[in-house]
Amino acid sequence: MVDFTLTPDQVLLVETVRDYMAREFMPTIQEHDVNHYYDPDTFKKLAEIGLTGICFPERYGGAGMDYISLGLASEETEYVDTSIRTILSVHIGLCGCGIYIWGTEEQKQRLLRPLASGERFGAFGLTEPGAGSDVANMKATARRDGDSYVLNGEKTWVSYADYADTFLIFAKTDPDAKHRGISAFVVHREDAPGLETRPIKDKSGIYAGDTGSIFMSDVRVPVENRLGDEGEGFVIAMTSLENGRYTVGAGACGTMRACLDLSTKYATERHAFGQEIGRFELVQQMIANMYARYESNRLLYLRAGWLKNLGEPSGRAVSLQKWQACDAAFQCASDAVEIYGAYGYSDEYPVFRYLRNARAPIIYEGTREIHTMMQGEYALGYRAEKPTRCTLPPYQPEREAVTV
Numbered sequence: 001m002v003d004f005t006l007t008p009d010q011v012l013l014v015e016t017v018r019d020y021m022a023r024e025f026m027p028t029i030q031e032h033d034v035n036h037y038y039d040p041d042t043f044k045k046l047a048e049i050g051l052t053g054i055c056f057p058e059r060y061g062g063a064g065m066d067y068i069s070l071g072l073a074s075e076e077t078e079y080v081d082t083s084i085r086t087i088l089s090v091h092i093g094l095c096g097c098g099i100y101i102w103g104t105e106e107q108k109q110r111l112l113r114p115l116a117s118g119e120r121f122g123a124f125g126l127t128e129p130g131a132g133s134d135v136a137n138m139k140a141t142a143r144r145d146g147d148s149y150v151l152n153g154e155k156t157w158v159s160y161a162d163y164a165d166t167f168l169i170f171a172k173t174d175p176d177a178k179h180r181g182i183s184a185f186v187v188h189r190e191d192a193p194g195l196e197t198r199p200i201k202d203k204s205g206i207y208a209g210d211t212g213s214i215f216m217s218d219v220r221v222p223v224e225n226r227l228g229d230e231g232e233g234f235v236i237a238m239t240s241l242e243n244g245r246y247t248v249g250a251g252a253c254g255t256m257r258a259c260l261d262l263s264t265k266y267a268t269e270r271h272a273f274g275q276e277i278g279r280f281e282l283v284q285q286m287i288a289n290m291y292a293r294y295e296s297n298r299l300l301y302l303r304a305g306w307l308k309n310l311g312e313p314s315g316r317a318v319s320l321q322k323w324q325a326c327d328a329a330f331q332c333a334s335d336a337v338e339i340y341g342a343y344g345y346s347d348e349y350p351v352f353r354y355l356r357n358a359r360a361p362i363i364y365e366g367t368r369e370i371h372t373m374m375q376g377e378y379a380l381g382y383r384a385e386k387p388t389r390c391t392l393p394p395y396q397p398e399r400e401a402v403t404v
């Protein structure tokens with residue numbers, strides 16, 4: 001049976017987050033963006049309503065909601081700004097989900113719980129100056145020394161590097177091996193002398209959020225903070241990315257809906273040639289396409305979330321929704337700018353902020369080209385879904401109703 005109805009908990013979540021975002025973030029976001037300012041209270045505010053651990057079980061400090069709820073929260077946060085949704089992507093999708101899937105019970109209690117409760121802010125350090133899509137070419141190293149590893153190297157383009165307390169970092173324990181030489185480590189900033197972060201100041205969008213680099217010089221990490229076995233880092237990174245991607249694709253639907261709302265409002269207020277511009281068929285075409293893009297991409301992420309709830313492999317579905325939704329969001333934002341005319345090409349209205357913000361998601365968590373290739377390979381039978389040990393545990397409700 002297929003059921004498109006949101007559960008009462010999901011409906012309540014959407015209402016709560018939408019209202020909270022409108023009150024707490026919408027009034028200041030445009031100003032913060034223009035001033036390139038990340039408000040450090042943002043993470044705390046998300047924690048206050050349980051969003052920092054939304055899809056993790058209560059026994060790990062989370063809110064005990066399902067993965068569709070994570071998608072819905074991603075959409076609602078990006079409706080206001082990509083910088084806010086990015087927190088869910090890196091903190092939950094990339095860092096938290098990696099620990100949830102790959103951590104031992106002891107690690108989940110010790111490392112995941114403070115992330116889920118919002119006590120600590122998590123980030124994900126995979127990309128290096130010379131290795132983005134080509135992860136296996138990374139140069140960072142982790143040398144075993146007694147009960148610890150010694151990490152050296154540089155990570156870059158790390159979202160919220162400058163504000164995170166916990167980093168899921170990838171480095172080579174066998175520098176001569178490619179994929180199989182990579183291992184994963186959970187690094188706590190305060191326990192890591194030799195770890196420094198610095199912001200990237202010249203990025204071209206998501207101004208209200210932080211992106212930085214991590215420099216590691218003889219950073220000691222205890223063995224008990226290694227996730228999985230030595231050499232499993234590549235698979236861990238790919239499973240984390242799949243969950244991050246899910247939030248990116250769902251979030252892109254927030255950009256589409258925001259552009260649709262802004263465009264329909266403006267098109268009924270602005271007049272040209274004696275009528276509302278919404279009466280012109282070419283303007284209607286842009287708005288109709290925005291609606292079509294939003295509705296179809298929302299279905300793609302709900303389906304991916306449904307697969308996750310069942311504990312089924314969802315790599316193909318997630319790659320498809322992330323790829324399609326990010327391109328669609330960029331097109332919606334571009335059309336919204338068009339509808340606003342010259343006013344769209346300024347920061348007097350928010351549409352150009354959505355356009356600036358919509359570009360990076362096409363690049364991160366798998367570029368457009370990587371996802372196109374993946375989809376081609378899945379269709380041709382050259383690529384198979386990852387084994388179920390790489391998927392999130394099936395969603396199991398812990399109690400009758402959830403309050404957020």
Ligand SMILES: Cc1cc2nc3c(=O)[nH]c(=O)nc-3n(C[C@H](O)[C@H](O)[C@H](O)COP(=O)(O)OP(=O)(O)OC[C@H]3O[C@@H](n4cnc5c(N)ncnc54)[C@H](O)[C@@H]3O)c2cc1C
Nearest residue numbers: 124125126127131132133157158159360363364365367369
């Ligand atoms: C705002 C922002 C936030 C980010 N946040 C994080 C983060 O939190 N953590 C993190 O680790 N990283 C993060 N990244 C980095 C991001 O994941 C990488 O930029 C991305 O993986 C692409 O890598 P690259 O930039 O090195 O490009 P490259 O991999 O060098 O790619 C350059 C071009 O070549 C194409 N290309 C590469 N390989 C192939 C191929 N096999 N076939 C066809 N085309 C190919 C690409 O599609 C692209 O068009 C972030 C990036 C941005 C912009």
